[in-house]
Amino acid sequence: MLAVKEILLFGKWSYDFIDVKDPSLKKYICLKPVRLPHTSGRHEHRKFGKAEVPIVERLINKLMMPGKNAGKKHLAYNIVKKAFELIHLKTGENPIQVLVRAIENSAPREDTTRIMYGGIVYHVSVDISPLRRIDVALKYLTEGARLKAFNNPTPIEEALADEIILAANNDPKSYAIQRKEEIERIALSSR
Secondary structure (H helix, E strand, C coil): CCCCCCCCECCEEEEECCCCCCCCCCCCCCCCCCCCCCCCCCCCCCHHHHHEHHHHHHHHHHCCCCCCHHCCCHHHHHHHHHHHHHHHHHCCCCHHHHHHHHHHHCCCCEEEEEEHHHHHHHHEEEECCCHHHHHHHHHHHHHHHHHCCCCCCCCCHHHHHHHHHHHHCCCCCCHHHHHHHHHHHHHHHHC
């Protein structure tokens, strides 16, 4: 009789005992066990299909975004894989749990939108949906890593690992935490 082997991310990291403390994000952070975070866009044509994409793959997809790295998923995959190994070495924790904590800490709760009344533009504070909160948090995590590694000897893997660790610790030195606080401050002033 064959024993069922546990599915580990990158063959190393377990999805067991990963908890999402933020109740609004729990439904949208997908922690379904996968070996390779690559769904080939199966979620694309369904409403809220993005919520079923593994959270690590969403990080990889955000890392591919601008100019030079666009479409190079294997490169982004290797960057995230090395960054996860660095996170484990620096913290001694499961990197998936550290990523989830970083997303929870760097996801803004409020933002502003523009409303026009008769040619006059008002900025009004609005709540952000949980799916957008995750998107914005991932965007700021990868943007912070990209800015830290650009024109620097620091490799992108190390910059991404540092950014995720700082955000997970809610450190104000993290780019993602700085941007979150700036957005929430602007939203507070426009209430």
